[in-house]
Amino acid sequence: MGQSQKESMFEFILFKQDKNTGARRGRIVTLRGAIETPVFMPVGTQGTVKAMTPEDLIDAGSQIILANTFHLHLRPGEEVIASLGGLHKFMHWERPILTDSGGFQVFSLSELNKITPEGVEFKSPIDGSLRFFSPEKVIGIQRNLGSDIMMPLDECPPPGVSWEYTKDSLELTLRWLKRCKEEFQKTQRGQNQVLFGIAQGGFYEDLRRASAEGTVALDLPGYSIGGLSVGEEKNITYDMLEITCGILPKDRPRYLMGVGTPADFISAVARGVDMFDCVLPTRNARNGALLTNEGVLKIRNAEFRDDPRPISETCGCYTCRHYSRAYLRHLYYAKEILSSRLNTIHNIYFMNDFMRRLRQAIDDDKFDEFRSANEQSMANGSDA
Amino acid sequence: MGQSQKESMFEFILFKQDKNTGARRGRIVTLRGAIETPVFMPVGTQGTVKAMTPEDLIDAGSQIILANTFHLHLRPGEEVIASLGGLHKFMHWERPILTDSGGFQVFSLSELNKITPEGVEFKSPIDGSLRFFSPEKVIGIQRNLGSDIMMPLDECPPPGVSWEYTKDSLELTLRWLKRCKEEFQKTQRGQNQVLFGIAQGGFYEDLRRASAEGTVALDLPGYSIGGLSVGEEKNITYDMLEITCGILPKDRPRYLMGVGTPADFISAVARGVDMFDCVLPTRNARNGALLTNEGVLKIRNAEFRDDPRPISETCGCYTCRHYSRAYLRHLYYAKEILSSRLNTIHNIYFMNDFMRRLRQAIDDDKFDEFRSANEQSMANGSDA
Numbered sequence: 001m002g003q004s005q006k007e008s009m010f011e012f013i014l015f016k017q018d019k020n021t022g023a024r025r026g027r028i029v030t031l032r033g034a035i036e037t038p039v040f041m042p043v044g045t046q047g048t049v050k051a052m053t054p055e056d057l058i059d060a061g062s063q064i065i066l067a068n069t070f071h072l073h074l075r076p077g078e079e080v081i082a083s084l085g086g087l088h089k090f091m092h093w094e095r096p097i098l099t100d101s102g103g104f105q106v107f108s109l110s111e112l113n114k115i116t117p118e119g120v121e122f123k124s125p126i127d128g129s130l131r132f133f134s135p136e137k138v139i140g141i142q143r144n145l146g147s148d149i150m151m152p153l154d155e156c157p158p159p160g161v162s163w164e165y166t167k168d169s170l171e172l173t174l175r176w177l178k179r180c181k182e183e184f185q186k187t188q189r190g191q192n193q194v195l196f197g198i199a200q201g202g203f204y205e206d207l208r209r210a211s212a213e214g215t216v217a218l219d220l221p222g223y224s225i226g227g228l229s230v231g232e233e234k235n236i237t238y239d240m241l242e243i244t245c246g247i248l249p250k251d252r253p254r255y256l257m258g259v260g261t262p263a264d265f266i267s268a269v270a271r272g273v274d275m276f277d278c279v280l281p282t283r284n285a286r287n288g289a290l291l292t293n294e295g296v297l298k299i300r301n302a303e304f305r306d307d308p309r310p311i312s313e314t315c316g317c318y319t320c321r322h323y324s325r326a327y328l329r330h331l332y333y334a335k336e337i338l339s340s341r342l343n344t345i346h347n348i349y350f351m352n353d354f355m356r357r358l359r360q361a362i363d364d365d366k367f368d369e370f371r372s373a374n375e376q377s378m379a380n381g382s383d384a
Numbered sequence: 385m386g387q388s389q390k391e392s393m394f395e396f397i398l399f400k401q402d403k404n405t406g407a408r409r410g411r412i413v414t415l416r417g418a419i420e421t422p423v424f425m426p427v428g429t430q431g432t433v434k435a436m437t438p439e440d441l442i443d444a445g446s447q448i449i450l451a452n453t454f455h456l457h458l459r460p461g462e463e464v465i466a467s468l469g470g471l472h473k474f475m476h477w478e479r480p481i482l483t484d485s486g487g488f489q490v491f492s493l494s495e496l497n498k499i500t501p502e503g504v505e506f507k508s509p510i511d512g513s514l515r516f517f518s519p520e521k522v523i524g525i526q527r528n529l530g531s532d533i534m535m536p537l538d539e540c541p542p543p544g545v546s547w548e549y550t551k552d553s554l555e556l557t558l559r560w561l562k563r564c565k566e567e568f569q570k571t572q573r574g575q576n577q578v579l580f581g582i583a584q585g586g587f588y589e590d591l592r593r594a595s596a597e598g599t600v601a602l603d604l605p606g607y608s609i610g611g612l613s614v615g616e617e618k619n620i621t622y623d624m625l626e627i628t629c630g631i632l633p634k635d636r637p638r639y640l641m642g643v644g645t646p647a648d649f650i651s652a653v654a655r656g657v658d659m660f661d662c663v664l665p666t667r668n669a670r671n672g673a674l675l676t677n678e679g680v681l682k683i684r685n686a687e688f689r690d691d692p693r694p695i696s697e698t699c700g701c702y703t704c705r706h707y708s709r710a711y712l713r714h715l716y717y718a719k720e721i722l723s724s725r726l727n728t729i730h731n732i733y734f735m736n737d738f739m740r741r742l743r744q745a746i747d748d749d750k751f752d753e754f755r756s757a758n759e760q761s762m763a764n765g766s767d768a
Contacts, residue, residue, distance in 0.1 A: 046714070046715075046718040046720060047711070047714065047715075047718075048715060048718075048720050048722045050720065050721055050722070051721040051722065051725070052722070053722065053725075053726075071718075075714065075717060075718060076689070076710065076713075076714040076717075080689060080690045080710060080714075083690050083692075084690065084692050084708055084710055084711070085692075090708070090710070090711050090714075091711065092706040092707060092711075305460070305464060306464045306467050306468060308467075308468050308469075322476040323476060324468055324474070326460065326464060326468055326474070327431070327468070327474050327475065327476075329460075330430070330431065330459065330460040330464075330474075331430075331431075331432060333459060333460075334430040334431075334432075334455075334459060336430055336432050336434065337434055337435040337721055337724055337725065338432045338434070338435065338436070338437065340721055341435070341437070341721065341725070342437075
């Protein structure tokens with residue numbers, strides 16, 4: 001058991017290991033509720049899953065959401081959120097929250113970042129002000145937010161960098177993780193928060209291995225797998241994932257960061273992943289790309305002009321129970337706010353329901369059947 | 385009783401007439417539900433009250449909503465809506481709907497309109513196509529929409545036009561109303577729809593009188609009062625309203641079109657008005673202007689940065705029960721969809737609750753007290 005589990009209410013129960021694949025059924029227990037795994041986590045970047053109330057999220061079957069340290073630090077600021085009782089109270093969401101460290105956003109969304117052993121300097125995209133994230137700083141921010149699962153600061157190197165760069169980067173990430181853990185322990189005063197580690201290593205087998213081993217050596221209650229949401233060929237991505245999962249301990253949850261489509265979820269679950277987040281279902285919803293078992297339905301298409309059917313005849317979501325494709329198409333073209341909302345309700349419900357069915361398949365020793373039945377039809381899930 | 389009442393389920397029950405003012409308590413009974421009056425009707429221009437589901441509207445106390453013939457004719461088209469079972473089913477709203485005739489929008493939103501005795505020609509602001517509204521056409525559109533209360537085509541002359549122009553205009557509107565009524569009767573086949581008349585007359589006493597008398601002569605189940613939402617001095621507006629209400633029969637509901645603020649509602653109710661619609665609470669909500677008993681609260685203000693209080697301590701709406709001013713300010717600056725939604729829930733609840741309290745005051749013979757207690761604090765309700 002890691003340091004955090006001794007001091008916080010956080011438990012991972014592994015119910016079942018699939019016989020033929022790496023797929024596993026588990027449950028993460030926190031004070032704010034249990035999370036059945038494998039699980040999809042909707043992304044609530046700015047302290048709201050876009051267009052959704054917490055009640056909508058619960059209706060759609062959500063167990064845990066993700067929030068962004070980077071965005072909430074810049075606006076409204078973690079001190080404001082802390083003064084209002086923490087992020088859960090601020091946004092009226094009582095179930096678990098996972099916060100990222102902001103590292104990914106620093107490298108992808110902000111200008112002028114300078115990486116030093118101490119941390120990373122960047123320019124706020126909101127007001128251009130100079131900001132600095134150190135391992136200690138991001139732990140402090142997440143303490144203020146009060147998230148249930150915290151992430152350490154890591155460097156996310158851009159795709160295509162050299163072996164040498166990747167090696168230096170993963171070593172920096174490991175040193176930062178050590179400092180994050182120390183800061184976490186120093187600031188642990190009975191809060192129910194835990195800190196995960198993040199394994200990186202780019203697209204190099206030996207570096208994936210080195211990063212996973214170095215991360216596991218720090219004995220944390222859960223492990224994230226980073227750097228695999230960038231555009232590489234799927235088979236290489238899954239090779240890297242397999243190497244990492246082979247090293248991560250079986251008794252800790254594994255979180256594949258920022259991936260991806262339902263088809264990706266199946267492939268990653270088969271390699272032993274338990275947790276997923278992705279903006280795809282929410283972003284696609286706002287663009288009128290709706291997830292179904294038969295692939296993506298583009299609501300703007302002329303064929304739906306007077307189509308009385310719901311998005312999916314077999315879907316039980318609020319949107320499918322009450323609205324036609326024709327109405328959703330109308331709202332989309334009229335640029336109505338309700339368009340984003342009804343579409344998001346459907347896509348989040350779809351993802352949660354997809355994971356529920358996937359869990360059921362593992363429970364029933366039918367993961368292989370679920371995989372072959374769904375992998376093909378889901379393949380175009382990212383096409384928006 | 386008017387023609388419509390004989391053929392449709394539509395009844396207006398007048399419970400009480402205030403002793404000191406023109407204020408009255410009534411109930412409109414339709415097959416889709418009863419409407420306690422005086423009533424505020426949220427505006428659902430494009431077949432949705434912006435950012436709200438029907439469930440949100442009901443939670444916020446809405447009894448009836450308004451939809452726009454002009455917008456729904458242009459997109460998605462009334463035939464599409466009819467083929468899907470009518471507007472109620474299309475938008476999943478089971479309570480009464482009032483549709484305007486589109487006349488106001490033709491004159492305010494579209495280009496190149498040409499008025500002839502036959503009707504009015506205009507250019508679609510969506511695709512520039514040439515369109516034509518006749519009295520018969522707007523009845524046909526509203527038959528397809530299936531609204532519970534329909535409006536006749538009227539001309540809305542711009543503010544400041546001459547006595548001569550206004551006289552010609554109201555006579556045209558009367559001729560159109562006669563044709564609307566004939567078309568209504570010709571197409572009445574057991575639908576539960578009624579047609580109101582619209583009294584115009586600009587800001588000329590004698591023309592207000594002539595228009596009201598001519599309209600009442602056509603014996604309709606309810607009467608709208610048009611042309612008073614434009615920017616004239618309040619006291620002149622209320623003089624015109626008083627003249628019109630003095631002529632309208634007591635046993636029919638009176639609807640003041642497109643007005644206005646809570647303070648306006650009090651003044652108009654005091655002169656005998658029963659029904660109101662206005663985009664103010666929904667539009668203001670999206671601009672962060674929130675209605676309270678103490679006037680408008682601008683959520684963007686710096687003072688709310690870490691304010692843990694709800695918009696109003698005495699408000700029972702979903703937003704006030706769960707969210708702080710600080711959170712609402714954050715959502716506003718982050719341009720989150722949830723900002724429009726939570727703010728709209730509050731403003732519609734406020735308006736409905738304001739009308740509920742106003743009705744209670746009439747019931748309790750306390751309208752004068754309600755008026756003096758609220759008129760002052762409400763005076764800045766339009767300031768957004």
